[in-house]
Amino acid sequence: MTRRLASGVLVSVALVTAAPVHAYLKFGVQVGTETVDVRWPDESVRYFLNERDIAGVSAADFRAAVGRAAATWQAVPGVRLRFEDQGFTTAAPVGLDGRNTIGFLDRPDLDRVLGSTSLLLDADTGALVEADIFFNTRFPWSVAQQGESGRVDLESVVLHELGHFIGLGHSAIGETEPSPTGGRRVLGSGAVMFPIALSPGATADRVLQADDMAGAQDLYGDGSLSSGSIVGRVTKSGRGVYGAHVLAVNLETGRMVAGFTLAGDGSFVIAGLDPGPHVLRVEPLDDADVESFLSGAVDVDFRAAFASRFAVAPAGGSSASIEIQVVPK
Amino acid sequence: MRRRLRVAALLPLISACIVAASPALSAQSADVPSPVPHHVTVSAGLLWSGGYAIGDRTVELRGNAVGPTAPPFTLFRAESSVDASAGVTGRAGFAVTRDVTVEFGVSYQQPGITTSLAQDAEAPAVTIDAERLSQYVFDAAVLWQLPRFKFGTRARPFVIGGGGYLRQLYQERTLVEHGSVYYAGAGIRYWLRGGDGSTRAFGIRADGRLQWRLDGVEFESKTRVGPGFTALAFFEF
Numbered sequence: 001m002t003r004r005l006a007s008g009v010l011v012s013v014a015l016v017t018a019a020p021v022h023a024y025l026k027f028g029v030q031v032g033t034e035t036v037d038v039r040w041p042d043e044s045v046r047y048f049l050n051e052r053d054i055a056g057v058s059a060a061d062f063r064a065a066v067g068r069a070a071a072t073w074q075a076v077p078g079v080r081l082r083f084e085d086q087g088f089t090t091a092a093p094v095g096l097d098g099r100n101t102i103g104f105l106d107r108p109d110l111d112r113v114l115g116s117t118s119l120l121l122d123a124d125t126g127a128l129v130e131a132d133i134f135f136n137t138r139f140p141w142s143v144a145q146q147g148e149s150g151r152v153d154l155e156s157v158v159l160h161e162l163g164h165f166i167g168l169g170h171s172a173i174g175e176t177e178p179s180p181t182g183g184r185r186v187l188g189s190g191a192v193m194f195p196i197a198l199s200p201g202a203t204a205d206r207v208l209q210a211d212d213m214a215g216a217q218d219l220y221g222d223g224s225l226s227s228g229s230i231v232g233r234v235t236k237s238g239r240g241v242y243g244a245h246v247l248a249v250n251l252e253t254g255r256m257v258a259g260f261t262l263a264g265d266g267s268f269v270i271a272g273l274d275p276g277p278h279v280l281r282v283e284p285l286d287d288a289d290v291e292s293f294l295s296g297a298v299d300v301d302f303r304a305a306f307a308s309r310f311a312v313a314p315a316g317g318s319s320a321s322i323e324i325q326v327v328p329k
Numbered sequence: 330m331r332r333r334l335r336v337a338a339l340l341p342l343i344s345a346c347i348v349a350a351s352p353a354l355s356a357q358s359a360d361v362p363s364p365v366p367h368h369v370t371v372s373a374g375l376l377w378s379g380g381y382a383i384g385d386r387t388v389e390l391r392g393n394a395v396g397p398t399a400p401p402f403t404l405f406r407a408e409s410s411v412d413a414s415a416g417v418t419g420r421a422g423f424a425v426t427r428d429v430t431v432e433f434g435v436s437y438q439q440p441g442i443t444t445s446l447a448q449d450a451e452a453p454a455v456t457i458d459a460e461r462l463s464q465y466v467f468d469a470a471v472l473w474q475l476p477r478f479k480f481g482t483r484a485r486p487f488v489i490g491g492g493g494y495l496r497q498l499y500q501e502r503t504l505v506e507h508g509s510v511y512y513a514g515a516g517i518r519y520w521l522r523g524g525d526g527s528t529r530a531f532g533i534r535a536d537g538r539l540q541w542r543l544d545g546v547e548f549e550s551k552t553r554v555g556p557g558f559t560a561l562a563f564f565e566f
Contacts, residue, residue, distance in 0.1 A: 149395055175390060175402060175450070188390030188402025201395035209391075251386050251407055251444070252548045275504055277460060277546075279388075279407060279444065283451060304451035310442070310460045314503035 026215060027119070027167050029126045036126035038119065039167040039219045043080045050103020051088035054137050057104075057154060059088065061143045066102055069158040072208060073166065076216045078225040081166065093134040096120060100165075102158075105134035112183060114139055114197055115157045117164035133161045140200070147203040156198070156205035163193045168215045169293065170195040172245040173258050176287040184288065190256050195288045210255035214272030228313030229271040232322035233261070234282050236302050240266025241326060243298030245285055248278040248311065260285075260294060275315040280307035282324050302326040361479045362524025362532075364424035364565055372420040374561030376436055378540065380413040381555040383442070384548025405449035409548055411462075414440035418559060422472065430472040432491070438464045442546065461500050462546060466510055468493025474518065484519040489536055495545045508545030512557065514538025523565065530565040 027038035049066060051059050063085070070083035086099075093103040107113065113136055120130040135141065135157060142151035173190030186196050189204075191211040198205055208216075217225060234244040240261065247258045248270045259270040284300035285293055307324045364370055385408045389401035416438030422430040441461045447454040470491025479485045495508035516536025523530025535558070542553045 147395060173390070175404070186393040188392055188404070190390045190404075198391075198393045199395065202393060202399065204391045204393075204399060249388050249407075251384060251409060254386060254388065256388070277442075277499065279446065279457075281405070281449075281452060303453075304449070306446050306449075306452055306455050306457065308455075308457055310444070310457070310499075312460070312499045312501055312504050314501075317503060319503065320501050 026219060027164075027169050029121060029123060031124060031126060037167060037219055038121050038126045038128060040081075041125075041127040043220065044082045044084055045100065045166070046084045046086050047100040047102055048086045048089040048091065050093055050101060051090060052104050054104050054141065056151065057141050057143055062104070062154070063088075065143050065155045066158050066162075068206075069155055069162050072159055072206070073162055073216060076208065076213045078222055079213075079216050079220045080222040081216070081220040083162075093132045094118065095132070096130060098130060100131050102133045102161075103135070104137050106138070107134070107136045108138050110136055111138065114152060115161045117161045119164070119167075128167065131165045133158075133165060135161075142201075147201045149201040152197070152200050153203045153206070156192070156203060159206060159208070160192050160197070163212060163215070166216065167219050168193055168212070170288075171211050171215075171258060172260070172285055172287065172293055173209070173211050173247060173256055174287055191258075195293075211257050214257045217272050226275065226315040227272050228275045228315055228317055228319070229269055229273060230278060230280070230311040230313050230319045230322070231269050232267070232280070232307075232311065232319075232324060234266040234268065234324045234326060236266075236299070236326050236328065240264050241299045241302060242266065242296060243285055243290065243294050243300070244268070244282050244302070244326070245293075246270060246324070247281045247283070248273060248313075249281065250274050250276050250278050252276055262294075269318075273313040275313055277310040277312050280311050280322065280324060281305070282307070282326055301328055303329055362483055362485060362518075362520040362530070363427040363474060363526075364422075364430055364524075364530075365526045366424050366426050368424050368565055370422040370424065370430065370563050370565045372418075372422065372432075372434075372534070372561040372563040374418060374559060375415060376418045376438070376557060376559040377415045378413060378438060378440070379556040380410055380440075381542070381553040382408070382410045383546060383553065384409050384551075386548060387448075403448055405452065406447050407444055408447075409442060409444040411546065412441045412443055414438045414464075416464075418561070420561065422563075428474045428476045430474070432470045432472055432489075434466075434468050434470070434493075436466045436468075440464055463498040463500075463502070465496040466493050467496075468510065468512075470512075480517065480519075483521075483524065483532075484517050486515065486517050487534075487536070488515045489513070489538065495542060497545050506545045506547075508547070509543045510540055511543075512538045512540045514557070516559075518563070531563060533560070533562050535560045 028035040093101040115135045117133045140151040141154045142148035171191035171193040174194040175187045176184040179185040234241040244261045261268045283304035290298045311322045388404045392399035418436035420434035422432040445456045472489045474487045490513040492511040497506045518534040520532040538557045540557045
């Protein structure tokens, strides 16, 4: 998966053993008649770092930034996951070599791709076998603690790519507008896993948001959390809507976790929620390329809307199904 | 909300007026009605609680700007309140003296929650009747019948104060919220029969009160104050 600086242009990255996205903010793979999560089979994941220096970022700086981002994912409450730094390597962060490699790569052709993660998985089980991450040297990078105007914050992008590395897809919690230079500019973002990066110099994406953490807890949860889930359907003129983005907001905590309608009947499941009442807001996937999130015929021809009542996520359980009706634009 | 606060502020004033300024008020005499000490009184009736706000929230995304203080992007704004509601209540009291009664009670109401959603750049503003709660309050109180005052030969004013446990269940009964309620108020007890200790007594009573709620269904962890009224029939054994 790729992260774009501000792209409206479809960028195809053929480095990945492409896994279709079936589940909310997780990668999934079809095994028989079931969709299974793509995840590491063990709680310990090893990685190597390419030893290359680039302008403004030494190999030591790079290693430190990756270490901080890895520690951020490890620190998510209720998650059993551990990254192990195996040191430097001369191997490039691409290709199949049996090692998970993270490093810089010259990709001037990808003029809007900041970083990219390629995943190799066992198609029979969904288990990850190998993952590599590269960061594009085409862009000016920074590891300055407060960020650096005009330079992309490395730790923020590492944190995003490590999300893919552990099996998360893109989140759609964000609002954008067309950019005068092409592509889209982020107005606001509610997840590190939003597919379009904040402006160069911004460092807000060093901190995981509720949606990011819910995804990690869903994949690698240790069972210590008594979170709940909300289920329902999005319909338009009585028919299910595929690819609608459903945001659940807990009015007590302010936490935002989202999901997608992933079937033709418009059904959705949002897991990893704090118990309590949630406001549900539905919107079309029109703030980034649809392909950043889902494959298939995504319906974006409807207006944003709220559910007509609360959806209550019970502790350790699931809500009654709620239907949200939308109207065409 | 302003109207609610005004009503709430008026209640103790009204109660004080009833107690202190009624022309029918007179000093206590030997024929004033009272509960018989060490007797039990059972009451049942209706109650009403005023609505109250439970929290405003501006739902925000992180803004896109350089530096740690980037202004947030407002996604929408939500204002929520618990609606006024009526319910039923039952109480049991024990007269410690002629003027002081200790009471225990339970009440049940089904207030609704209303949430207004606005300031969304994409979705139209809406008000959702979000949820109907099943609400129970288990409380204890002290009722003090003002010893110096009465209204005629059958009615006497009292003040009451107490507190208890608040239990609120969401509509689907899948989640319980816990909290506490405290209240203080004043009212009148009117004996239809008895009150002089010579026979089994019964009558009616009503009071107005201010209620302080802590926790329960609450989005801002604030103490909420609102008015309440009860009207009961009582039987003394």
